[in-house]
Amino acid sequence: MTKAKKPKFGGLIPLYKFSLNPYPDQRFSSCPFCAHKTGQRKLPLFIHIDPEYPIALNYTCRYCKQCDLLIAHKHEIEHLLTTTFKQLNPDAIGNDYLIIGTVEKKAWRENIQNPKEPTEMLSQIHDFKMAHAEIRMTRPGWYGPDQEPPVRKPPQSSEWVK
Numbered sequence: 001m002t003k004a005k006k007p008k009f010g011g012l013i014p015l016y017k018f019s020l021n022p023y024p025d026q027r028f029s030s031c032p033f034c035a036h037k038t039g040q041r042k043l044p045l046f047i048h049i050d051p052e053y054p055i056a057l058n059y060t061c062r063y064c065k066q067c068d069l070l071i072a073h074k075h076e077i078e079h080l081l082t083t084t085f086k087q088l089n090p091d092a093i094g095n096d097y098l099i100i101g102t103v104e105k106k107a108w109r110e111n112i113q114n115p116k117e118p119t120e121m122l123s124q125i126h127d128f129k130m131a132h133a134e135i136r137m138t139r140p141g142w143y144g145p146d147q148e149p150p151v152r153k154p155p156q157s158s159e160w161v162k
């Protein structure tokens, strides 16, 4: 099977792996992939909202140094997006979105004082090195050797909806 090469979006070198946590009660103070303790990292995330609303959201992710992995909590991201788009463009609330990468901090700060064209901002974006699909957890419990533990279904979005 041939795998299509992921098109690069931002102009800077890719940084970080990224995962979205859809479980509001999971804080991931330890990494779901390697079990090391996670720290925090505050970064402007670059998010593309369909059809054409790019936005930079300053957000504190969980960060696993061992995996070089950022984890964002989906319900928090959607809460911030909803608050922001109530002002900017309420019609976009509930549209599909994709978290693409991080914005270079210096450029992000300058852009607040002196907003630039979106095309100019693209040169200041680091794509993620790798974006995992949303994290899925299995239900805790005892299972026999031939049993697959069932996946815990994450709750539906409550705010970022049409």
Ligand SMILES: [Zn+2]
Pocket (backbone or CB within 6 Å): 031, 032, 033, 034, 035, 036, 064, 065, 066, 067, 068, 069
């Ligand atoms: Zn890890």
